[in-house]
Amino acid sequence: MKLNITLSLIYIFIGKIALGQDSSKVHLLPEINVSALRSQLSNLETPASIHSISARNLKNRIFRTLPEFFENNGTFWLQKTNHGGGSLFLRGLTGNQTLTLIDGIRLNNSTFRYGPNQYLNTINPFMVSHMEVLSGGGSVQYGSDAIGGLLQIFTHDPNFDKKVDFIANTRYGSQNMEKSINSSLSISHKNLGLLVAGSFRDFGDLVGGKGIGIQTPSGYQEYAYDIKGVWKLRSKTSLIMAHQK
Numbered sequence: 001m002k003l004n005i006t007l008s009l010i011y012i013f014i015g016k017i018a019l020g021q022d023s024s025k026v027h028l029l030p031e032i033n034v035s036a037l038r039s040q041l042s043n044l045e046t047p048a049s050i051h052s053i054s055a056r057n058l059k060n061r062i063f064r065t066l067p068e069f070f071e072n073n074g075t076f077w078l079q080k081t082n083h084g085g086g087s088l089f090l091r092g093l094t095g096n097q098t099l100t101l102i103d104g105i106r107l108n109n110s111t112f113r114y115g116p117n118q119y120l121n122t123i124n125p126f127m128v129s130h131m132e133v134l135s136g137g138g139s140v141q142y143g144s145d146a147i148g149g150l151l152q153i154f155t156h157d158p159n160f161d162k163k164v165d166f167i168a169n170t171r172y173g174s175q176n177m178e179k180s181i182n183s184s185l186s187i188s189h190k191n192l193g194l195l196v197a198g199s200f201r202d203f204g205d206l207v208g209g210k211g212i213g214i215q216t217p218s219g220y221q222e223y224a225y226d227i228k229g230v231w232k233l234r235s236k237t238s239l240i241m242a243h244q245k
Contacts, residue, residue, distance in 0.1 A: 053131040064176045066125040079116045087116035090135050093148025100151045108145050124224035126182040126199045129156045158193030159186040177204030191232040198225035
C-alpha cells in the first residue's frame, strides 16, 4: 500500500512539471524597420558601392558584346567560356543571385539558373545609353535575386532637341570576325517622342592557331530592334512605353 501511494505522488508531480512547460505565453520580438532608398543620390551620398558607367565610357571602349565590356577593366569580374556567353560576378555571386534591370524592368525570371549563364549577351549593346552597377546586397530594395548585386541598364531615349534625328553606324572587326550595322530614327513633337532602332550583326567562325584552322560552327548571326515612346506629362514625370527584342 505504501508503494502505491509513493508512485501516485511521483506521477502527480511529473504531471505538474509537464503542465508547467506547456506555456501559452507569446514572446514578442522588437520591431525592426528597413527602409529602401528610392531617390536620386550621388554615388558619394549612397551607403552602397555603386559604379556609374556613362555614355562616354561605353564609347571609349570597343567591345563585341555587352558582357565583354566588363572584361579586363580592373573593376568587375566576368566569366566567359564562349563568344555567345558571359556572366557578370558581383561580390562573388552570379546567375540567379545577381539582378539585371533594363529601364527598371527585370530581365531575371524563374528560369534563371544558378551559376554562370548567357542571358546578359541577349542585350543589344547598341541600345545601351548608360549603366549602373550596385555591388553588394540589394535584396531589400529589389528582392532575393539581388543578393550579390544589381546591374541597371538604361536604353536610349528619343531626342527631344531635334524633331527628326537619324543615326546609322557600322563596324567591322577582323579580330572578332564581326560585321555589324545599326540605325535609329527619333521623331519628337512637343511632349511626345518616338525612337525606333534596329541592328544586324554577323560573327564569323573563330580561326585557331597552327594545325587548328577554322573552328566551325562557332560563328552566328543576331538581330535586335527596340521601340520606345515617351510622353512627358510634367518636368519630372513621363509615361514610357517600350518594346525590345
